[in-house]
Amino acid sequence: MAKNVKEIDGDDDNEEDPIGFPIQDTDGSVHMKNIPPSFLPKFHGLRSKDPETFLFEFEIVCRSYGYLLKTQKLRLFPTTLKDRALKWFMSLRTNSIRSWNDMKKDIYRKI
Numbered sequence: 001m002a003k004n005v006k007e008i009d010g011d012d013d014n015e016e017d018p019i020g021f022p023i024q025d026t027d028g029s030v031h032m033k034n035i036p037p038s039f040l041p042k043f044h045g046l047r048s049k050d051p052e053t054f055l056f057e058f059e060i061v062c063r064s065y066g067y068l069l070k071t072q073k074l075r076l077f078p079t080t081l082k083d084r085a086l087k088w089f090m091s092l093r094t095n096s097i098r099s100w101n102d103m104k105k106d107i108y109r110k111i
Helices: 003-011 051-064 068-082 081-091 101-110
Strands: none
Touching: 051 068, 051 101, 068 101
16 A cells, blocks of 8 residues: 655654754745756855845845745745854744744844
8 A cells, every 4th residue: 555755754744843944834835936056145144245235135036036925035045044154044943933024134133
């Protein structure tokens, strides 16, 4: 008898995520287009690059690919973080980011 995916990987949507992902799950029906990773700006969290400039670059790429919804930006954003910025993101509490505005506020406050 064939097993469904949930039985195979043991995934239970009611279990707490052991990784503790900071962004609260959003509506799964949001359409996401493929953006080549090389097109995304990278934010390393270095003091030499201010968050405002990085967020502006990120906004340019998002608009170029039709990512106009804040939910789309929130989903895409973690893929741009590297080094110190990624470590900061990993240190955030599980589900502590509930919106794109939350994410931007935290970036300005912490980095």
